[in-house]
Amino acid sequence: MYRISLEVTMPANLPPQYKEAEAKLKSAKTPEEKIGILQEMLAIMPKHKGTDHLKADLRNRISKLEKMRASKKTKSRSDSRFMVEREGAAQVAVAGPPNCGKSHLVQSLSGSQVDVADYPFTTNLPTPRMMDYEDISIQIVDMPPITLDFMEWWQTALVRGADLVMLVADLSSDALLAETRMVRERLDSSRISLINNPPAEKEIGRAYKRTLLVATNLDSDGSPERLKDLRKEYDGAFPVIAVSNATREGIADLRGTIFSMLEVVRVYTKPPGKPASMKDPVILPKGSTVLDAAKQIHKDFASKMRFTRKWGKGAFDGQRVEKNHVVEDGDILEFHI
Numbered sequence: 206m207y208r209i210s211l212e213v214t215m216p217a218n219l220p221p222q223y224k225e226a227e228a229k230l231k232s233a234k235t236p237e238e239k240i241g242i243l244q245e246m247l248a249i250m251p252k253h254k255g256t257d258h259l260k261a262d263l264r265n266r267i268s269k270l271e272k273m274r275a276s277k278k279t280k281s282r283s284d285s286r287f288m289v290e291r292e293g294a295a296q297v298a299v300a301g302p303p304n305c306g307k308s309h310l311v312q313s314l315s316g317s318q319v320d321v322a323d324y325p326f327t328t329n330l331p332t333p334r335m336m337d338y339e340d341i342s343i344q345i346v347d348m349p350p351i352t353l354d355f356m357e358w359w360q361t362a363l364v365r366g367a368d369l370v371m372l373v374a375d376l377s378s379d380a381l382l383a384e385t386r387m388v389r390e391r392l393d394s395s396r397i398s399l400i401n402n403p404p405a406e407k408e409i410g411r412a413y414k415r416t417l418l419v420a421t422n423l424d425s426d427g428s429p430e431r432l433k434d435l436r437k438e439y440d441g442a443f444p445v446i447a448v449s450n451a452t453r454e455g456i457a458d459l460r461g462t463i464f465s466m467l468e469v470v471r472v473y474t475k476p477p478g479k480p481a482s483m484k485d486p487v488i489l490p491k492g493s494t495v496l497d498a499a500k501q502i503h504k505d506f507a508s509k510m511r512f513t514r515k516w517g518k519g520a521f522d523g524q525r526v527e528k529n530h531v532v533e534d535g536d537i538l539e540f541h542i
């Protein structure tokens with residue numbers, strides 16, 4: 206039987222949100238719930254030397270809880286239903302009010318079946334599906350609806366950890382503006398801001414998540430007027446894309462928008478003198494360098510690298526590039542070690 210201590214000595218300068226999270230931790234029951242709260246506490250912690258010790262302690266407790274989860278597989282099976290293992294190039298969380306077409310949208314994007322029904326709260330567990338985009342795949346995670354008084358603890362953790370949020374609004378609903386505000390308000394009370402560009406000053410412990418607003422039911426009566434209202438409220442705040450899950454209008458464009466909003470680049474590698482492997486590119490954040498790409502392939506690679514040749518944008522074929530050269534989507538790199 207493992208016992209995890211919940212007591213920690215606190216440096217004096219921790220924000221009040223930390224205390225709140227710590228209080229929640231005391232009443233948390235499952236390891237998954239505790240891991241979620243500990244991760245939140247780590248995010249809240251100010252970054253300075255005085256908190257190094259406490260951070261290490263939190264990480265240690267997270268890893269003990271994770272081990273505990275792994276060793277108690279049968280017992281924790283019901284709880285592991287709430288955890289989503291990341292897969293593919295990125296993870297997108299789907300948030301929205303009840304019955305707005307979230308699951309149908311995930312089905313349209315992924316081509317695989319999801320529970321869709323004409324009543325609220327059809328989805329009650331995280332449901333990951335893979336969406337193909339050109340030569341990569343992106344994980345889209347369907348979730349239960351969010352209302353002012355309904356959001357599970359694990360939904361907060363999932364949104365916080367996602368690379369992008371798809372906020373879904375229903376163009377067949379007269380209440381779409383109020384519903385969308387409600388979802389944002391609920392997330393906001395869990396210290397999650399849906400944004401397009403990160404603010405200059407960030408609040409400690411608050412997650413700022415890039416968001417794409419997807420309006421479903423473009424095929425419904427009155428959708429043009431409601432879309433106009435939605436754009437009026439959100440243009441400039443988030444990109445707004447309208448789709449129909451019934452006619453599939455807008456779905457192909459949405460795939461491209463999701464990829465571009467992830468702000469990642471795909472880099473391919475080739476051994477000297479051989480053709481490049483155009484499968485399974487390395488996925489890196491935009492602005493990454495040749496050195497970042499090398500590090501991702503192998504930790505020894507970066508230190509042993511003598512020089513690199515590149516095929517791609519902004520270089521002639523096979524041009525030697527420096528370690529700090531910024532790579533572009535589609536570049537092929539040939540590392541010489």
Ligand SMILES: Nc1nc2c(ncn2[C@@H]2O[C@H](COP(=O)(O)OP(=O)(O)OP(=O)(O)O)[C@@H](O)[C@H]2O)c(=O)[nH]1
Binds near residue numbers: 320423449
């Ligand atoms: N005509 C039309 N119907 C849609 C569209 N999107 C969703 N629907 C229908 O709306 C109903 C609700 O869709 P779901 O995808 O289950 O909604 P949800 O947001 O996942 O609902 P919860 O999981 O209960 O929150 C279903 O009957 C869908 O077929 C659309 O773009 N056009």
Ligand SMILES: [Mg+2]
Binds near residue numbers: 308320328347348349
């Ligand atoms: Mg659903």
